[in-house]
Amino acid sequence: MRAALAIAKKELNVYFTTPIAYVTFMVVTFFAAQFFNGSLDAYRFITLRALQMQSQQALQAMNLTDMVVGRLFGSIGIFIVIAAPFLSMRLLAEEKRSRTFELLMTAPVRPWQIVLGKYLAALVLILASVALVALFPAFLSFFARGSAGGAGIEWQTVGTGLLGLFLLGAMAMAVGLFVSALTESVIVAALVSLIVLLALWVATIFTIGVEGPVKDLTAALSASEHLAGFLSGRIELKDVAYYLSFVALGLYLTDRAVEGHRWA
Amino acid sequence: MIEVSHLTKRYRDIVAVDDLSFTVQKGEIVGFLGPNGAGKSTTMRILTGFVPASEGTAKVAGFDVFEEPLEVKRRIGYMPENPPVHDALTARAYLRFCAELKGLPRRAIPGEIERVATLTAVTSVLSRVIGNLSKGYKQRVGLAQALLGSPEVLVLDEPTVGLDPLQIREVRELVKGLAGKHTVILSTHILPEVAMTCQKVLVVNRGRLVDFDTLDGLIAKHLPGRRVTLDDIAFLEEIYGKLLNAPSALQAPEPAAAGAR
Numbered sequence: 001m002r003a004a005l006a007i008a009k010k011e012l013n014v015y016f017t018t019p020i021a022y023v024t025f026m027v028v029t030f031f032a033a034q035f036f037n038g039s040l041d042a043y044r045f046i047t048l049r050a051l052q053m054q055s056q057q058a059l060q061a062m063n064l065t066d067m068v069v070g071r072l073f074g075s076i077g078i079f080i081v082i083a084a085p086f087l088s089m090r091l092l093a094e095e096k097r098s099r100t101f102e103l104l105m106t107a108p109v110r111p112w113q114i115v116l117g118k119y120l121a122a123l124v125l126i127l128a129s130v131a132l133v134a135l136f137p138a139f140l141s142f143f144a145r146g147s148a149g150g151a152g153i154e155w156q157t158v159g160t161g162l163l164g165l166f167l168l169g170a171m172a173m174a175v176g177l178f179v180s181a182l183t184e185s186v187i188v189a190a191l192v193s194l195i196v197l198l199a200l201w202v203a204t205i206f207t208i209g210v211e212g213p214v215k216d217l218t219a220a221l222s223a224s225e226h227l228a229g230f231l232s233g234r235i236e237l238k239d240v241a242y243y244l245s246f247v248a249l250g251l252y253l254t255d256r257a258v259e260g261h262r263w264a
Numbered sequence: 265m266i267e268v269s270h271l272t273k274r275y276r277d278i279v280a281v282d283d284l285s286f287t288v289q290k291g292e293i294v295g296f297l298g299p300n301g302a303g304k305s306t307t308m309r310i311l312t313g314f315v316p317a318s319e320g321t322a323k324v325a326g327f328d329v330f331e332e333p334l335e336v337k338r339r340i341g342y343m344p345e346n347p348p349v350h351d352a353l354t355a356r357a358y359l360r361f362c363a364e365l366k367g368l369p370r371r372a373i374p375g376e377i378e379r380v381a382t383l384t385a386v387t388s389v390l391s392r393v394i395g396n397l398s399k400g401y402k403q404r405v406g407l408a409q410a411l412l413g414s415p416e417v418l419v420l421d422e423p424t425v426g427l428d429p430l431q432i433r434e435v436r437e438l439v440k441g442l443a444g445k446h447t448v449i450l451s452t453h454i455l456p457e458v459a460m461t462c463q464k465v466l467v468v469n470r471g472r473l474v475d476f477d478t479l480d481g482l483i484a485k486h487l488p489g490r491r492v493t494l495d496d497i498a499f500l501e502e503i504y505g506k507l508l509n510a511p512s513a514l515q516a517p518e519p520a521a522a523g524a525r
Contacts, residue, residue, distance in 0.1 A: 002364065002367065003364070003365055003367065005364075006361055006364030006365055007361075007365070009361070009364075010350070010353070010357075010361045013352075013353060013357060013361075014350065014352045014353065017352050017353070017393075018352050098348075098350070098351070099344060099346040099348050100348040100349070100350055101348075102309075102314055102342075102344045102348050103344075103348035103362070103365075103409070104365070105313070105314050106312040106313060106314050106337055106340070106342045106344075107337060107362070107365040107366060108334050108337040108338040108365075108366060108367060109365060110334070262313065262316060262333070263316055264315075264316070
């Protein structure tokens with residue numbers, strides 16, 4: 001475990017002494033800010049229209065958390081999917097390219113310790129990205145007031161949304177780590193994991209106009225479909241199981257790939 | 265300390281190491297000598313558990329390299345051909361990372377880093393980023409990493425490549441100073457290096473063992489009747505040339521080499 005922590009510490013050290021982590025955070029927060037402003041404007045516009053039309057019913061149905069925060073998180077999902085491959089690409093591929101893989105493989109550590117250390121560092125980065133996204137609902141809560149005078153933000157829904165984003169990031173990093181274990185080129189690692197993750201994200205478009213079990217299958221495989229529950233405030237076992245299965249599979253395959261180097 | 269028997273490594277149809285057998289006693293410094301592509305690095309990679317052998321076994325301190333890799337890796341300090349350094353880290357952060365990987369006790373780490381940094385003369389660059397260091401310094405940081413925790417066995421793949429003449433001398437002195445406490449295998453194709461630092465010489469060519477003997481033994485065997493001192497290196501070039509012209513060397517009566525095959 002100590003070796004795994006040492007590897008995680010070194011990875012974080014590299015991430016934060018090179019621009020990689022900062023650029024990724026900048027991309028995520030930049031787009032989060034745009035989507036936040038956009039959804040806030042849309043919310044204001046709809047409120048004004050409802051007031052003009054004196055529609056009590058419409059006003060009561062308006063929910064700040066769902067309409068602003070939920071929408072923001074939904075759009076951030078795709079940026080996590082896009083950003084994660086650029087964070088995970090160097091994890092093992094760069095070690096191989098710069099010959100430092102030899103150091104890891106000849107040190108008295110087991111493959112799973114290497115994989116775990118790398119993955120822990122990746123999780124810290126995802127956690128930091130999600131924490132940055134969490135700043136937006138936090139800002140909003142300073143200004144939002146509920147119609148009954150209570151808090152304007154439903155923190156439970158925000159919490160499940162953040163959990164969903166974190167699980168999505170954890171899945172993306174596990175997939176990216178595995179791809180990174182297969183190549184010496186960071187570019188190949190980034191592109192392949194990006195393609196795999198994007199395909200999973202938009203899985204349902206492959207079966208537009210199709211009915212029946214095939215459509216159900218793509219819906220069950222879709223990373224975005226499984227995020228929807230979290231965004232509307234539900235933690236469902238099938239969604240948690242979906243993300244964690246990818247994490248488990250990704251880590252297992254990475255461990256096999258690293259162990260495989262000892263045999264060939 | 266190191267027992268290699270009938271080691272063979274094939275990469276598809278290329279035979280990198282061909283039925284290599286030798287034994288190194290505790291405390292010996294052995295020079296691994298051979299032209300480029302002779303299988304020196306491959307043998308070292310097998311010894312350190314980085315690549316598996318196709319056939320044959322290698323044992324370090326009684327542990328089989330493939331069956332009990334962790335026990336072997338705990339006892340080996342390895343410096344690969346290209347120094348395995350992380351360009352983004354400072355030398356100190358890098359050495360700390362290596363020390364933690366090797367599982368040195370937390371409290372001993374700062375002292376141990378100072379010790380190996382002093383030995384390899386990198387104390388002045390400890391707080392600099394490795395990517396900005398010269399080749400010679402990178403090489404020595406890589407060497408410092410191998411020395412961390414005073415492992416019983418040191419495997420050094422061309423430790424003096426990229427160093428300037430004065431640094432080369434320092435590293436040779438350092439390696440010499442390791443004799444007795446550590447068992448050292450160092451590869452090189454610089455002949456004077458072998459004469460100056462090693463007690464025994466292992467000559468390989470095209471993956472095969474050509475001869476394995478002490479310097480005096482080599483002189484007696486291949487230059488009988490010649491009086492040479494170890495300061496004079498020309499004799500070694502002569503022996504090396506003889507050994508690498510394999511057929512003629514084989515036809516000559518060489519009981520030791522024939523036995524090793």
